Amino acid sequence: MTSHDKVRKATASEGKQSHVSLYAARVGVYPKAVRGPVRTVKWGVLAFCLAVYYVLPWLRWDRGPGRVSQAVLLDLPNRRFYFFTVEFWPQDIYYLTGALILAAVGLFLVTSLAGRVWCGYACPQTVWTDLFMWVERLVEGDRNQRMRRDQGPATVDKLWRKGVKHAVWLGIAFWTGGAWIMYFADAPTLTVQFWRGEAGTAAYFFIGLFTFTTYLLAGWAREQVCTYMCPWPRFQAAMLDEQSLIVTYQPWRGEPRGHGKRDGSAAAGLGHCIDCLACVHVCPTGIDIRDGVQLECINCGLCVDACNEMMVKTGQPKGLVTWDTLAGQKARAEGRHEAFRPFRPRTLIYLAAMAVALLVMGTALATRSHIDLAVQHDRAPLFVRVRDGDIRNGYTVKISNKTQAPAEFALGLRGLPGGVMALAEQSGAPAPSQVLAVDADSIGTFRILVFGRPTPQAGGSQALDFMLRNIANGERTTYASVFLGPGGKDR
Numbered sequence: 001m002t003s004h005d006k007v008r009k010a011t012a013s014e015g016k017q018s019h020v021s022l023y024a025a026r027v028g029v030y031p032k033a034v035r036g037p038v039r040t041v042k043w044g045v046l047a048f049c050l051a052v053y054y055v056l057p058w059l060r061w062d063r064g065p066g067r068v069s070q071a072v073l074l075d076l077p078n079r080r081f082y083f084f085t086v087e088f089w090p091q092d093i094y095y096l097t098g099a100l101i102l103a104a105v106g107l108f109l110v111t112s113l114a115g116r117v118w119c120g121y122a123c124p125q126t127v128w129t130d131l132f133m134w135v136e137r138l139v140e141g142d143r144n145q146r147m148r149r150d151q152g153p154a155t156v157d158k159l160w161r162k163g164v165k166h167a168v169w170l171g172i173a174f175w176t177g178g179a180w181i182m183y184f185a186d187a188p189t190l191t192v193q194f195w196r197g198e199a200g201t202a203a204y205f206f207i208g209l210f211t212f213t214t215y216l217l218a219g220w221a222r223e224q225v226c227t228y229m230c231p232w233p234r235f236q237a238a239m240l241d242e243q244s245l246i247v248t249y250q251p252w253r254g255e256p257r258g259h260g261k262r263d264g265s266a267a268a269g270l271g272h273c274i275d276c277l278a279c280v281h282v283c284p285t286g287i288d289i290r291d292g293v294q295l296e297c298i299n300c301g302l303c304v305d306a307c308n309e310m311m312v313k314t315g316q317p318k319g320l321v322t323w324d325t326l327a328g329q330k331a332r333a334e335g336r337h338e339a340f341r342p343f344r345p346r347t348l349i350y351l352a353a354m355a356v357a358l359l360v361m362g363t364a365l366a367t368r369s370h371i372d373l374a375v376q377h378d379r380a381p382l383f384v385r386v387r388d389g390d391i392r393n394g395y396t397v398k399i400s401n402k403t404q405a406p407a408e409f410a411l412g413l414r415g416l417p418g419g420v421m422a423l424a425e426q427s428g429a430p431a432p433s434q435v436l437a438v439d440a441d442s443i444g445t446f447r448i449l450v451f452g453r454p455t456p457q458a459g460g461s462q463a464l465d466f467m468l469r470n471i472a473n474g475e476r477t478t479y480a481s482v483f484l485g486p487g488g489k490d491r
């Protein structure tokens with residue numbers, strides 16, 4: 001009998017029966033409110049996650065006049081990502097790759113240490129579902145009231161409560177969708193534009209989309225997302241071993257379960273489990289932790305609080321349902337004690353991988369260039385012979401100024417003795433170098449004409465380096481190109 005079958009049996013009063021079919025009808029889950037230290041921690045994590053999500057786009061960050069003043073902004077039209085003091089350009093995409101690798105390995109590490117705590121505490125599906133359930137409890141009451149009302153006829157009381165609940169859910173979902181698009185544009189400006197009907201179609205579309213998905217996934221689908229839609233439970237088992245901390249029921253202590261007083265007489269022969277089903281009734285995924293490790297368990301630990309409350313009430317030691325390792329449980333069942341071992345080969349490998357990724361990313365960030373140079377040789381004509389016998393080549397030079405202030409750059413040449421350059425369509429005389437100004441956080445594009453003579457042995461094609469230097473801070477970069485002459489060809 002699977003855990004779901006048992007829960008179906010245990011919750012038969014909920015009136016939902018499966019039939020013999022390959023299709024398994026959803027068992028209605030009516031999680032009961034619970035109090036305790038685990039629940040308090042879970043509320044704290046929920047409040048923190050929601051605060052970060054909703055508030056972050058509204059944090060201002062002064063980057064100077066005329067510059068974006070939002071601390072976190074994904075500016076897709078201008079292809080920039082601002083994160084407090086750091087600004088990423090499209091060329092910096094590998095930082096995103098590094099961050100994703102870091103997050104993935106971090107998740108592997110946390111899972112191998114403490115099971116699915118990400119699922120139970122910080123996953124957006126869990127956080128918003130918890131919030132929606134809280135609203136549901138406020139409006140419709142706790143488990144028994146909700147079950148009674150759902151099974152009863154459509155009364156005015158039932159209808160107004162359902163109406164209010166769905167209205168609040170939709171409000172939260174709308175707020176969630178609205179907060180999401182604030183990460184992609186200046187939040188105050190977009191808010192005003194939105195309410196005036198002046199925002200872009202994409203803004204209205206994505207708010208609508210995220211409102212709908214939040215309402216659907218957190219309000220209706222709930223635990224089904226974790227059980228059927230999310231791939232993570234399927235392969236998280238690969239990160240778990242017998243030393244991973246998971247929420248577990250201690251059968252060696254609880255069995256044989258049964259009702260009755262635990263005063264050492266009437267209940268003689270019974271274990272500590274009084275079969276009250278409190279652990280089942282608070283479970284957001286509707287499973288029975290006493291059935292052992294299950295795919296549906298998100299390790300939220302609410303059953304720990306529920307069972308501890310029952311243990312206190314019946315005068316028994318807490319911790320019948322607890323956080324423990326499988327190895328620890330096996331040892332305890334045999335009367336031994338086995339300490340939790342956080343440092344084991346797999347966690348050390350994850351830690352090492354994270355340290356390497358952090359080191360590489362940190363070094364790359366600390367030493368990353370704030371200027372970029374790209375040079376494109378003219379395709380036609382490849383070169384022009386000018387009056388004094390010199391050869392002239394044309395180039396398009398692009399200078400990226402990734403600093404947050406306007407900057408002047410000195411562009412010079414290397415590899416073409418006697419070579420000079422001039423800005424096209426400007427009257428200035430050719431010179432060995434040119435000073436070029438680029439606005440803050442911008443790409444300056446310049447047409448450059450280079451005059452010189454390829455050395456005879458070069459066969460008409462001469463290697464030519466463009467050297468760029470930020471005059472203010474001395475930062476440099478070089479771009480390797482060619483200077484073409486008679487008999488030469490673009491390489």
Ligand code: SF4
Binds near residue numbers: 286
């Ligand atoms: S069995 Fe316990 S830890 Fe697992 S999901 Fe249910 S309440 Fe959370």
Ligand code: SF4
Binds near residue numbers: 321
């Ligand atoms: S809450 Fe504890 S005592 Fe009650 S059924 Fe669950 S494990 Fe047994």
